[in-house]
Amino acid sequence: MVSNLLSHIKQVAECPSFSTYEERLHPYIYSVFESITDDELIVEGNNLVFRLGNNPNKPTIALTAHLDKINHYGKDYPDLLPVAITDHYIEGAMDNSVGVGLLLYFAGKAKENPSWPNLLFFFSEMEESKGLKEHPDLLKNNGKDFDHGMGARRIAQACIDKDWLPDQVITLDTTPLFKGKQGIALYAKHWELNGLEETESLRLITEQVVQNFLAIDSTIQLHNNTNDYLHYGYEFNAHTGKDIISIALEPAIYPYHQKGERVFIEDLMQLVQILKAYLKYNDKLRK
Template sequence: MLDQAIIHITEIANVPSFSSYEERLHPYIRRVFDDIPAEEINVKGNNLIFKVGDSNELPTIALTAHLDKINHYGADYPNSLPVKVSEDQIEGAMDDSAGLGMVVTLAEMAESRQWPNMLFFFSEMEEKMGLKEHPEILKNNGKGYTNGMGARRIAQKCIALETVPDEVITLDTTPLFKGDKGVALYANHWELNDLDPTEKLIQKTQQAVNRFLTIDPDIKVDNNTNDYLHYGEEFNKENGFTTVSVALEPSIYPYHQKGEQVFIDDVQRCLVILESYLNNFGT
């Protein structure tokens, strides 16, 4: 599991799939899902949705990661971005190559496991740095693009198809540990988005947090901004659904710079946590 994840992370990190150019990763992602196999659900923009399992008797869990990387190179960037694997760390464009690599690794495991129905979301335009600092190197000079638009498009498509997950787990990277090892769980998205949560959503979210902490009591429960906010808001606003949205994230350092590093131990820890979470979901 870990060796395969490292392969995926490094291959994904090579690809200059900068904000608005996320389609550069589509061939790689689709090759993985062609081998599973999975059903692809068409969705607007540079987003991808895949579905594994379709049992009416089982709950549905979505695993998500964002496709876009921040362009730290400007217009003159290499065709293959640098990435290096050492004994302890992977160095390169880890935001969000680490999350993507873990999601596709878990997708490869899903068919042979007795897991819930699974959805896999891959979103465009999670990052806002390009829009703020250098829109001229985005497509169309950044016009028509907004931060979080990919997660919102994915959620809206699922709502329209009535294919709404019970829980959404976003895999991204967290700066909270400032260079130390660690895994964080973001949970109370309504503290940072515009959602007025129902008591049922608050209760179900706490139950999910407790399940994670039962698996690994040393997870740091905290909060920060990423696509998990957008999934939490879209799936729960005025739609009659109660969808838990959390984010599980390994430490990254430095953050939003060249040469980002994640600890291999943290990647393994996230995979073990999620494997156990999915193995025991609903039991």
């Protein structure tokens, strides 16, 4: 498990898929999915959506990660960004190579677990805002017509238009909240940060999901922070009339938004086991 996952993360982290240049990662992602599924939803921009399973009697879970990296190198970036792997951590452009690598890993494992829920895989552009704020000259067209979170919003709208609606959205990213220590964080109250009007029904089903995760692993820490999970939470709930759960599950990263970001391998192993157990639990549910 570890070598396969780390291999995906390394391949992703080496690619200079900076904000607005996310298409540089597309060939590798397609190389993984070509043997898994050809069920793809075309989305505007540099976004990718794949579907595994369409059984109406099963729940549908979307796993999401953003494709873009922050450019810490300027115009003279290397063809392959540096990555180092030790017994304890993987180092490099981990935000959000970790999330993308995890999606690719779980896409491969889904073939071995046909009883899992229907799965959607969302790969989004432009999650990062740092480039837009600080170095728009490093973005295509000097950042004009690009917006923070536009990828997640485009994906959600495309899924709504084509009726590819998930019951739950789980965003996999990295969290700076542990400040150098190990840990797994769970964000769940997106309505506190995205302006969505909270409903009791959405709050209750979200709380049940949180409790299900804590039953799997009580060391998960509850926090809240900004990332694409806010956009998915808003778009799917504001524009469908349905209660669609959106949460984020994230291993610790340190330092953050800098060169040489590190993620603990133990955290990655823990997160994989948590999510496998969660998918196994959900394969027993029926809609």
